[in-house]
Amino acid sequence: MTARTRFTDKTALVTGAGSGIGRTIALALAAEGAQVVVAGRRREPLEETVRLIEEAGGKALAVTADVTDAADVQALVAAAVDRFGSLDVAVNNAGVFRGGQPLADLPEADWHEQLGANVTGVFLALQAEVRQMRTQPSGGAIVNIASIFGVHARHPGAAAYSATKAAVSVLTRGAALDHIRDGVRINAVSPGAVETPMSLRPGETEAERTRRAADTLPLGRISGTDEIAAAVLYLASDDASSVVGTDLVVDSGATA
Numbered sequence: 226m227t228a229r230t231r232f233t234d235k236t237a238l239v240t241g242a243g244s245g246i247g248r249t250i251a252l253a254l255a256a257e258g259a260q261v262v263v264a265g266r267r268r269e270p271l272e273e274t275v276r277l278i279e280e281a282g283g284k285a286l287a288v289t290a291d292v293t294d295a296a297d298v299q300a301l302v303a304a305a306v307d308r309f310g311s312l313d314v315a316v317n318n319a320g321v322f323r324g325g326q327p328l329a330d331l332p333e334a335d336w337h338e339q340l341g342a343n344v345t346g347v348f349l350a351l352q353a354e355v356r357q358m359r360t361q362p363s364g365g366a367i368v369n370i371a372s373i374f375g376v377h378a379r380h381p382g383a384a385a386y387s388a389t390k391a392a393v394s395v396l397t398r399g400a401a402l403d404h405i406r407d408g409v410r411i412n413a414v415s416p417g418a419v420e421t422p423m424s425l426r427p428g429e430t431e432a433e434r435t436r437r438a439a440d441t442l443p444l445g446r447i448s449g450t451d452e453i454a455a456a457v458l459y460l461a462s463d464d465a466s467s468v469v470g471t472d473l474v475v476d477s478g479a480t481a
Contacts, residue, residue, distance in 0.1 A: 231462040233258030236309040238301070240292055240350060241319030243270030245421040246370065248277075249450035250316050250457050255283035257458065259314065262305040264290045284309075292319045292346030295353075302353045311361055314461045315354040317347045318370040320389075322423055328384040336385050343389035347396060351411070355404050364408025366461045369397045370453075371415040371472060377480045390415075394472045401470030410469055412460040417476025418447040443478030 237254045241247035242263035248270075255261045255278040263274045263285060271287035278285040288304045290297040305312050320343045323335035347369055358365030374383050375390035394413055401411040418424040418438065424447060425434055438447045456475045459465055474480060 228256070230258045231458070231464070232314065235313035236260045236262065236305055236311050237314035237316070237461070238262045238264065238305050238312060238354070239316045239318060240264045240290075240301075240346075241370075242274050243267060245423075246416065246419060246450050246453050247316075247318040248274045250318060250454045251285070252277060252281070253451070253454040253458055254314065254316075254461075255285060256281065260284040260286075260309045262286045262288055262301070262308070264288050264292075264301050265319065266291055292317075292350055293341040295349050298346075298349045298353045302357050306357060311363075312354060312357045313361075313363065313365050315350065315358075315365065315367045316370070316457055316461070317350045317354075317367065319346055320370065322383070322386050324384075324386050325382045325427060327382065331385055339385055339389050343386070344392045344396070347393050351396070351400050355400070355407065355409050355411075358409045359404065359407035361408070364410070366465075367400075367409065367411045368457045368460045369393050369411070369413040370457075371397070371413045373415050373417045373474060373476045373480050375415065376472070377415055377474055377476075397472060398470040405469050410460075410465070412465070412468055412470065413472040414453060414456045414460065415472050415474045415476070416448060416453050417474070417479045418442070419453055420447055420449050438477070443481055446477060448475055448477055 237259040239251045242251045243265040251261045275285040275287045290301040371393040372390035374387040376394045397413040
């Protein structure tokens, strides 16, 4: 089977790329030829992502950045362009979950942290990315990571998180309309439960999670990070050249 090369000679930026979904997306982009800039707040996991990409023959750059800081985000985009010459794809994956208790019992600090990382962080990233992409003859493609907890579904103990992810979905659609004539396509992916620690309930083991998914999800299992990455790469590629402002749900049938 011939390897796909949809992103050859393109530069991709992935936030929250030190682990989980973000790391898998970065590796998948590199595997299809992209030069990948991986961003996050902690350097060590980013360097591990870079190592994995380089071991597979790819090119990558680690940049520490806090997406809630406008100057950091602007510097991140500048670093990508300085190193690789352009910014063709951006995946805004960085986010946090704080919850598990009823809304009335959620600490105010947890609300502000989620609002900052999940909404303001995407807003600031979109601004910096679009400002660069619209100067390029080829424009660019942006994919935001939302969640089924938001416009698609709600869950006890996740009201604040769901509100922030609903905002990501709406922000995606509005930005898509604002900037498609600038040559920038903007879409979102809304994962359901994924094989990362975030999908484990308090005290739950991976084996217990597997059994729970078998009983509750139409597909009978949760999604792998590679399946989320596949959806992201589709939306970021020319395969989706007429897809604008969509929110693609990948959730094992949970919201079907």
